Every structure is written in C-alpha cells, then in structure tokens.
Amino acid sequence: LIVDLNARKKPEFRAGDTARPGDVVYDLTHRFGGQPHVGIVIKVSEVKPGEPALLVLSLPGLHSDEDRETSARTWPWKSKPRKDQWKADVLARRNDIGARRSAEVARIARDNWGEFIKVGSSDPSRQWNLHNYKRTRKDRLGRILFLSGTCVGFVEHCYEQAKLDLVDDDDRLSLPEVEDRPGLVKDLRAAIGPKADAYLRDRTLMSNSQLCAFSKDDYPHHPASDEACHLPSHYQKRLTEDEIEQIVDRVALRAIERERRKS
Amino acid sequence: MADMPLSTVEAYLEQLYGRLDQATEGDLDSVAVDFINFVEPGRRDLISRSLPAKAEGLVHNRKPGAAVALEVCGHLELASSAPAFEAALENRAFHRLTQVIAAQRVRLLPIEDAELLGRLGRLVRDRVDGWLSEDDIDAVRCAIPSVPLLLRGEALPWLTRLVKGHLVHDDPQIVECAARAARLLAVNRSSLVPDSSLYKDCVEEFFRVASTHHLVRGPNPEQRSSDEWAAAELTEAIGAFAGWASSWSKGTPDRADEAALFLTERFVCGSAGEQAGATAGARHLLEACGERLPDVLRLALQSLSQTQSSKEGSSV
Numbered sequence: 285l286i287v288d289l290n291a292r293k294k295p296e297f298r299a300g301d302t303a304r305p306g307d308v309v310y311d312l313t314h315r316f317g318g319q320p321h322v323g324i325v326i327k328v329s330e331v332k333p334g335e336p337a338l339l340v341l342s343l344p345g346l347h348s349d350e351d352r353e354t355s356a357r358t359w360p361w362k363s364k365p366r367k368d369q370w371k372a373d374v375l376a377r378r379n380d381i382g383a384r385r386s387a388e389v390a391r392i393a394r395d396n397w398g399e400f401i402k403v404g405s406s407d408p409s410r411q412w413n414l415h416n417y418k419r420t421r422k423d424r425l426g427r428i429l430f431l432s433g434t435c436v437g438f439v440e441h442c443y444e445q446a447k448l449d450l451v452d453d454d455d456r457l458s459l460p461e462v463e464d465r466p467g468l469v470k471d472l473r474a475a476i477g478p479k480a481d482a483y484l485r486d487r488t489l490m491s492n493s494q495l496c497a498f499s500k501d502d503y504p505h506h507p508a509s510d511e512a513c514h515l516p517s518h519y520q521k522r523l524t525e526d527e528i529e530q531i532v533d534r535v536a537l538r539a540i541e542r543e544r545r546k547s
Numbered sequence: 548m549a550d551m552p553l554s555t556v557e558a559y560l561e562q563l564y565g566r567l568d569q570a571t572e573g574d575l576d577s578v579a580v581d582f583i584n585f586v587e588p589g590r591r592d593l594i595s596r597s598l599p600a601k602a603e604g605l606v607h608n609r610k611p612g613a614a615v616a617l618e619v620c621g622h623l624e625l626a627s628s629a630p631a632f633e634a635a636l637e638n639r640a641f642h643r644l645t646q647v648i649a650a651q652r653v654r655l656l657p658i659e660d661a662e663l664l665g666r667l668g669r670l671v672r673d674r675v676d677g678w679l680s681e682d683d684i685d686a687v688r689c690a691i692p693s694v695p696l697l698l699r700g701e702a703l704p705w706l707t708r709l710v711k712g713h714l715v716h717d718d719p720q721i722v723e724c725a726a727r728a729a730r731l732l733a734v735n736r737s738s739l740v741p742d743s744s745l746y747k748d749c750v751e752e753f754f755r756v757a758s759t760h761h762l763v764r765g766p767n768p769e770q771r772s773s774d775e776w777a778a779a780e781l782t783e784a785i786g787a788f789a790g791w792a793s794s795w796s797k798g799t800p801d802r803a804d805e806a807a808l809f810l811t812e813r814f815v816c817g818s819a820g821e822q823a824g825a826t827a828g829a830r831h832l833l834e835a836c837g838e839r840l841p842d843v844l845r846l847a848l849q850s851l852s853q854t855q856s857s858k859e860g861s862s863v
Contacts, residue, residue, distance in 0.1 A: 387819035404579035
C-alpha cells in the first residue's frame with residue numbers, strides 16, 4: 285500500500301492521516317538520480333504544538349545537498365518541510381502485517397542505530413555506499429547488524445531481519461547497474477565529477493524498486509518488473525524549488541536579453 | 548583493483564598508510580572511504596600483519612588517522628589490535644571520534660583473555676560515564692552495547708543504575724540503550740553466571756523500576772521518539788531476565804509469574820512497540836520455563852507470542 289501524503293483525499297486512510305512505527309516514508313521531491321530518499325517511521329509526533337511530523341530514522345541519502353539534514357538519526361519529516369528538512373511525500377506500508385510486526389521493524393532499526401560506521405558517512409554525496417549498499421556483519425550474539433550503505437539498503441535490511449523481505453536482492457545480478465539509470469549517472473557526475481565513472485558498473489538497489497514493491501503489494505518484489513509499476517502520475521516528474529528557481533532565472537535572463545537587443 | 552598484482556596492492560596499502568599519517572580531521576572521511584573499500588575484496592591477511600602496529604603508532608602519536616585504523620581493525624576482527632584500542636580509551640584527552648570508534652568497535656574483537664576483556668570493559672564504561680556527563684548521546688549510544696559484551700555479569704549493576712537514574716529523570720534514550728544492553732545479556736544466557744544475589748540486587752530492582760515508573764516525555768523530538776522504545780526494551784528485558792533466572796533455579800521463581808502477568812498486561816494495554824517487546828519477552832520466558840508456569844499464564848503467553856495485533860496505526 286502506498287499513500288500519497290500530498291493528495292487532498294487519502295482514501296486508503298481512515299479518518300485523518302495515520303502512520304505507525306515501521307512504515308516507510310519516501311521523499312520524492314528531493315530525488316537523487318530519480319531515486320527518492322527513504323526512511324523508517326519511528327513515531328508520529330508534534331514537533332511543535334499543532335505541527336505534526338513523522339519522526340523518521342534514515343541514513344544519509346546519496347544527495348550532495350549538504351543543506352538537508354543528512355546524518356543517520358531520527359529527523360522530523362513533514363508534508364510542508366523547512367528548507368533543511370526532508371519532505372514526507374509517500375507513506376508505504378505492508379498491508380499483510382499488523383502494527384506489532386511493523387513495530388518490530390522499527391525496533392530493529394533502532395537496534396542497528398549504534399552500529400553505523402562513524403567515519404566516511406559525511407563524504408560528499410556518499411557515493412561510495414553505492415558500491416556496497418547493505419554492508420552488514422554478524423555480531424557475537426548472532427544478530428546481523430547494518431554497518432553502512434544507502435538509505436534504501438538500510439530499510440531493506442531492517443525488513444529482512446524482521447523476515448519481511450521487500451525486494452529480492454539476493455541475486456546481485458538481478459539488480460540494475462548504475463549506468464542503466466542515466467539520471468543517476470548524471471547526478472553522480474554533477475556531484476563528484478569524473479570519479480563517478482568508477483561506480484558505473486556497480487549494481488545497487490534502487491529506492492524506486494522498493495516503492496514498486498509497496499505499490500504492487502508484491503513481496504519479495506523482483507526488480508526486473510519495475511517497469512510495470514505505476515506511481516501517482518505527478519510523481520513521475522516533479523520540479524524541486526531549486527529547479528523552479530533556475531527556470532525562472534533563465535526565463536528572466538532571456539527577457540532581459542530580448543529587451544537589451546530591442547534597445 | 549581486484550585483479551592487481553600483489554606488489555601493486557602492497558604499494559597501494561603503503562600509500563593508504565601514508566595518508567593515515569597525514570590525515571587531518573577534515574579529510575578523514577575520504578581516507579576512510581578509500582580504506583574501507585580497499586578492505587572489502589578479501590585482503591585480510593595482507594592488512595592484518597601490519598595494521599595493528601600501525602594503529603597503535605597512530606594512537607600514541609595522537610593522529611586523527613587512528614580513528615580510521617581502529618575502524619578497519621574492528622571490521623577485520625583483529626584481536627592483536629587490542630592494545631591500540633586500550634590506549635585510545637585510556638587517554639581521556641584524545642580526539643573524540645577516535646574514542647567513540649574505539650568504544651564502538653572494541654566489541655568486535657575476538658578476545659579470549661578475561662583480564663583484558665575486563666580492563667577494556669571498564670575503560671568503555673568510564674568513557675560512557677564521561678560522555679553522559681557531557682550529554683554526548685550519540686557517543687553513548689554507540690558505546691553502551693560494548694559494556695555487557697566485555698564485562699558480562701559485571702555490567703549488570705551499572706546498567707541497572709543507568710536505567711533507574713535516567714528513567715526517573717528525563718532521558719528515555721539512555722533507558723532504551725541500557726535496557727537493550729541488559730536484555731542482550733539476559734538473552735545470551737551463557738554470558739551470565741547463575742547468581743541469586745546478582746538476581747536479587749539487580750534484576751529485581753530492574754523489574755521494580757520498570758514496572759512502577761512511567762517514562763517522562765523528553766524535551767526534543769528525538770527524545771520523544773524514544774519513550775515508547777524504552778518501554779518496549781524494558782518489557783522484553785523483564786521477560787528475558789525472568790527466563791534467565793528460571794533456567795538455573797529449580798522451581799519457578801516468583802518473578803516468572805509476575806513477569807508473565809506484566810507481559811500480558813503490556814500486550815493488552817501497551818503501544819505497538821510495547822506489544823512487540825511483550826511478544827519477544829513472552830518467547831524468552833516460555834523457552835526457559837514454559838512448562839513450570841501456571842496453566843493460565845502459560846496459555847496467555849503462548850497466545851500472545853503467536854497472535855498478530857489487531858491494533859491499527861496511531862492517528863496524527
């Protein structure tokens with residue numbers, strides 16, 4: 285089940301907006317290479333009186349946008365965020381599980397929180413994590429803990445540990461190569477320049493594949509069938525505020541140029 | 548890199564060591580990324596010969612690169628790097644990131660020597676106490692799980708104090724971390740020696756505190772997100788401790804009945820997180836002493852360990 289948090293009517297929800305711990309939330313507004321940023325809902329809370337937000341545990345995205353809060357911790361995600369916050373656009377939920385199983389996912393996420401690698405996570409655009417999007421290790425108690433990776437790798441790990449696999453990523457060859465996604469290649473090159481070429485042959489889990497799994501209620505979802513997924517049409521392409529600003533600037537510049545030529 | 552001849556790989560490793568020597572706090576991230584990527588393709592043997600000594604040298608010379616060296620030593624589970632970890636934890640004036648990584652990764656080292664484990668455990672415990680007084684929650688969160696893994700039963704009084712102290716005051720995040728660490732200790736029963744006085748002094752206190760106090764909502768969103776999870780950890784820990792005590796005491800300890808009742812009550816009245824904790828706690832208790840519990844409680848625990856909750860999400 286996916287729920288468009290921007291839609292005026294949210295038929296999938298009962299009265300009002302509801303969310304529960306363990307749900308997954310996507311920011312489709314600030315995408316990197318067409319891939320939304322993603323995290324796990326820990327709690328629904330009011331950041332300030334009358335200002336509800338989803339408290340979301342997420343790993344840094346691949347975004348090179350350093351303005352946004354990107355360290356691995358719980359942040360408020362809102363439908364009307366400040367400039368430095370993530371936007372809660374889509375809420376995704378496995379409809380085949382109850383609130384308790386879902387809460388187990390959130391507990392696993394919190395259990396892993398103290399294990400993250402503390403060095404390298406603020407490297408520009410975190411592109412190195414594409415190489416190994418889900419780096420885990422078994423501890424002495426037999427728990428499999430998440431050390432580093434991408435935001436989508438972390439969500440996948442937490443669901444797998446709760447025995448609720450979302451995307452079938454066991455066979456690495458079934459995952460797309462970075463160079464199969466022109467948008468991702470373009471954004472990577474913009475973020476890190478020619479160093480991006482070293483990552484083109486890496487295979488990585490795309491957050492859109494996970495979104496497809498929720499959208500089709502198909503678990504574990506096979507990434508090869510992503511093409512058949514239909515997300516709400518307005519998510520196919522949404523301009524960010526910066527993009528709109530750039531377009532406005534370009535139009536304004538052209539108008540000024542025209543005026544200059546006339547004069 | 549994977550197909551490179553050994554001499555080239557060795558030369559690259561030397562180059563990485565050079566970068567560790569020169570690294571400042573500002574460029575630590577890029578060295579770390581290159582080093583961690585270098586370690587991946589199975590070069591353990593090559594690195595394990597030289598890295599522990601390198602790490603120790605960096606720690607003694609107070610180089611920021613020590614943080615990366617310790618991270619990689621932990622990642623490769625190099626027990627021979629224990630002196631470097633010990634030196635990093637001993638020196639309180641050392642660069643914070645190095646100390647955090649030392650406290651976080653020391654639990655990965657396969658150390659058998661009980662004396663060394665005890666020394667390292669006490670050093671981490673002291674560092675956590677220091678970070679608690681500085682309100683450095685991020686460091687505390689990374690370090691707390693190391694204490695029970697290194698100190699085993701010796702960690703229990705300290706964890707109980709943390710739970711008790713922070714529950715009554717203001718910080719559910721610390722309660723959550725400490726309760727989780729205590730729970731892991733109880734679940735991994737081989738790490739606790741059967742000891743009725745330890746049970747009486749710590750576990751009963753833990754139980755009493757957990758079942759009588761209510762968590763206080765913290766002042767910021769991150770803290771507020773922790774209260775439910777602290778309660779969940781406490782709930783599971785109670786089941787795990789009662790199970791641990793039952794596993795070595797002959798009869799059913801009184802607390803097992805009480806714990807079963809507490810878990811059932813939390814499952815019915817608690818939040819989704821507490822339900823998840825109650826379910827896991829019920830599993831521990833059933834596993835340890837299911838057949839010795841009164842029929843009513845056993846049946847109640849069995850049904851809650853199997854039932855899916857019908858509760859839906861909370862309203863925004």
